[in-house]
Amino acid sequence: MAHFVLKKDLKLGVATAATQIEGGDTGSSWNDWYKKGRIKDGSNPARANDHYNRFREDTDLLAFMGMEIYRFGVEWSRIEPEEGKFSQEALSHYREEILLLRERGIMPLLTLHHFTNPLWFEQIGGFESARAEEIFLRYVEKVVGFVGDIVSEYITINEPNVYATNSYFFGVWPPGKSSFKSVIRIYRNFTRCHVGAYKLIHSLRSKMGFSDTQVSFANHIRVFEPKCRFNPYHIICAVLLRQLFQTAITKSLSWGKKAFPIGKIKDITPGKYYDFISINYYSRSTVASFADGVKRGAPLNDLGWEIYPAGIVESAKMLYDLYKAPIYITENGTCDNEDKFRCRYIFEHLKAIAENHLPITRYYHWCFIDNFEWIEGESARFGLVHVDYETQKRTIKRSGNFYTQIIREHGVSEYLFNEYANQEYKFGND
Numbered sequence: 001m002a003h004f005v006l007k008k009d010l011k012l013g014v015a016t017a018a019t020q021i022e023g024g025d026t027g028s029s030w031n032d033w034y035k036k037g038r039i040k041d042g043s044n045p046a047r048a049n050d051h052y053n054r055f056r057e058d059t060d061l062l063a064f065m066g067m068e069i070y071r072f073g074v075e076w077s078r079i080e081p082e083e084g085k086f087s088q089e090a091l092s093h094y095r096e097e098i099l100l101l102r103e104r105g106i107m108p109l110l111t112l113h114h115f116t117n118p119l120w121f122e123q124i125g126g127f128e129s130a131r132a133e134e135i136f137l138r139y140v141e142k143v144v145g146f147v148g149d150i151v152s153e154y155i156t157i158n159e160p161n162v163y164a165t166n167s168y169f170f171g172v173w174p175p176g177k178s179s180f181k182s183v184i185r186i187y188r189n190f191t192r193c194h195v196g197a198y199k200l201i202h203s204l205r206s207k208m209g210f211s212d213t214q215v216s217f218a219n220h221i222r223v224f225e226p227k228c229r230f231n232p233y234h235i236i237c238a239v240l241l242r243q244l245f246q247t248a249i250t251k252s253l254s255w256g257k258k259a260f261p262i263g264k265i266k267d268i269t270p271g272k273y274y275d276f277i278s279i280n281y282y283s284r285s286t287v288a289s290f291a292d293g294v295k296r297g298a299p300l301n302d303l304g305w306e307i308y309p310a311g312i313v314e315s316a317k318m319l320y321d322l323y324k325a326p327i328y329i330t331e332n333g334t335c336d337n338e339d340k341f342r343c344r345y346i347f348e349h350l351k352a353i354a355e356n357h358l359p360i361t362r363y364y365h366w367c368f369i370d371n372f373e374w375i376e377g378e379s380a381r382f383g384l385v386h387v388d389y390e391t392q393k394r395t396i397k398r399s400g401n402f403y404t405q406i407i408r409e410h411g412v413s414e415y416l417f418n419e420y421a422n423q424e425y426k427f428g429n430d
């Protein structure tokens with residue numbers, strides 16, 4: 001008996017981000033953050049997985065594991081180490097990597113911005129700068145001009161809300177600011193950058209003769225739930241947090257439309273600036289104030305995030321009802337340092353996807369390999385593949401083998417479930 005069979009048109013793969021796996025680069029805002037001692041375990045993003053040198057071995061591993069699709073990023077600070085000066089070496093490197101993926105039958109989805117900025121850009125104000133749009137679009141033009149013939153799918157910006165909140169509200173990510181005004185400025189400039197990049201990528205590829213271009217931005221979507229469903233204050237907090245953290249930015253970037261509190265943006269014509277709905281889904285927030293909270297007694301991952309599989313479909317439905325486009329789950333995964341419950345996590349999230357009627361056509365598990373997890377450094381493991389950071393040895397985890405089997409069978413049989421996914425979660429306090 002099959003536990004579930006995935007829909008025929010759902011493709012499965014994994015995701016990564018340049019700074020989190022490449023190593024070697026020292027010109028980004030996160031290297032600076034490391035130097036300032038802001039990474040909890042002191043690990044250096046210049047180490048990470050050394051993927052920049054090992055991309056051939058890693059591409060073989062992706063193919064060996066049966067990946068059909070792969071979302072990954074390019075590092076802006078490598079490509080444009082000085083303002084306006086582009087590195088032919090870096091561009092050629094990425095071209096070679098993409099060609100290799102294609103040769104192995106793995107379809108790439110390319111992320112252009114994933115939380116990190118070249119330091120020179122950060123120093124002139126980053127995405128707060130009045131020049132952000134011009135500078136970002138010049139970079140996008142260079143990248144897409146170089147690889148546009150071999151990549152049809154793009155994410156312009158990864159999780160604008162998480163970036164703005166952590167970097168400009170809580171101040172825990174570079175540049176470490178705490179200002180609501182800055183958050184709004186970032187949101188407005190991200191809208192300009194995304195809308196501009198959306199149009200630019202379409203126009204560049206159509207000049208190259210392609211009509212299959214797919215562009216979106218990756219939305220970090222959480223489920224916001226009031227701690228007590230009858231408490232008006234909890235309800236207001238949940239509604240406002242949802243609006244401030246995700247509804248407004250999604251509307252602004254997707255449609256270029258006025259959204260509270262971002263407002264109307266001069267020179268942006270309302271339109272449709274996405275070809276697919278991109279969702280990064282991890283967890284649910286149970287709120288009783290204007291802060292994140294976790295449901296009592298809920299299953300938790302190693303970072304204390306609630307494991308709430310139904311939320312993947314609730315989030316997808318919420319966006320689909322408004323935006324009506326194919327849905328790509330561009331990230332979903334968990335921090336499980338000992339790989340004790342990841343199989344069950346994957347099983348439950350994919351089961352939720354299999355058992356609904358939404359047009360979810362891609363699932364990218366986060367992450368292919370353990371990596372540099374921002375301020376958690378190397379201490380938080382999200383990978384299907386274990387990495388020994390000292391030796392850089394890669395070992396496929398149990399969950400990696402499970403995922404490979406799921407791809408092969410396009411579902412989970414009773415046998416596979418019993419072999420892998422019959423695992424225990426750990427629970428928070430009641």
Ligand code: BGC
Nearest residue numbers: 017158159162220280331373
């Ligand atoms: C980010 C990733 C990150 C993951 C796990 C997502 O919000 O896009 O870069 O590693 O969450 O924290």
